Amino acid sequence: MENKYILLIDMDGVVCDWFGRLEEIYRGRFPDRPFPTREEVIQFYVEEICPEDHRPDVLAIPREAGFYSSLQPVDGALAVLKDIQENCSHFIEPFICSSPEVEYEALLCHTEKAAWIEHYAGAWWTKRLILTKDKTVVRGHFLIDDKPTITGAMAPTWGHLVFDQPYNRDVIGNGRFTWTDWPKLKALLLQLTEQNRIKLRPETQSIIIAQPEDVCRLQIAS
Numbered sequence: 464m465e466n467k468y469i470l471l472i473d474m475d476g477v478v479c480d481w482f483g484r485l486e487e488i489y490r491g492r493f494p495d496r497p498f499p500t501r502e503e504v505i506q507f508y509v510e511e512i513c514p515e516d517h518r519p520d521v522l523a524i525p526r527e528a529g530f531y532s533s534l535q536p537v538d539g540a541l542a543v544l545k546d547i548q549e550n551c552s553h554f555i556e557p558f559i560c561s562s563p564e565v566e567y568e569a570l571l572c573h574t575e576k577a578a579w580i581e582h583y584a585g586a587w588w589t590k591r592l593i594l595t596k597d598k599t600v601v602r603g604h605f606l607i608d609d610k611p612t613i614t615g616a617m618a619p620t621w622g623h624l625v626f627d628q629p630y631n632r633d634v635i636g637n638g639r640f641t642w643t644d645w646p647k648l649k650a651l652l653l654q655l656t657e658q659n660r661i662k663l664r665p666e667t668q669s670i671i672i673a674q675p676e677d678v679c680r681l682q683i684a685s
């Protein structure tokens with residue numbers, strides 16, 4: 464295990480098109496109300512850029528049963544998951560790491576996320592599904608995530624690769640990333656593995672990342 468990169472991959476806004484489905488349902492339900500386009504969502508919490516009296520209706524949609532199972536895959540994501548599964552097992556130990564809705568009706572969100580992964584990515588990935596409200600307690604080398612800032616109970620062991628979205632364009636993290644960048648990240652991780660550059664960080668007793676400058680070479684999204 465210690466000679467592989469532990470790669471954590473977020474779901475919503477990275478593998479699943481969370482906003483696209485929300486927009487579709489909201490516009491269908493409230494056709495006369497304003498709602499931002501994808502590019503206009505420049506804050507992570509989309510309800511905050513909606514009129515205040517509309518916010519409960521925005522918030523309600525992702526908490527409804529069936530929402531998470533109805534999301535569409537993000538372009539390019541499934542091909543990368545397939546590539547990781549089939550071609551990268553000698554240097555990458557991957558996990559899906561997602562934060563579920565906890566206000567969700569009967570907590571069906573957890574089940575729907577697992578079912579979504581099995582349906583779109585296969586049972587191999589459901590064994591690698593981590594659902595947590597605090598990603599900082601999950602160890603890894605890299606976390607690919609669209610959330611601009613990720614905080615929690617611990618200092619994370621992973622470097623945050625920011626998955627490009629309109630609401631995180633001012634964040635660099637430990638590198639920015641889209642699925643079209645995957646061949647570059649894959650090549651870099653393989654190269655670092657072959658150079659034996661994965662090291663233990665004694666203070667956390669965890670496996671730690673490549674040097675930040677290695678990751679920052681991935682800087683692509685703009």
Ligand SMILES: [Mg+2]
Nearest residue numbers: 473475476609
């Ligand atoms: Mg996300």
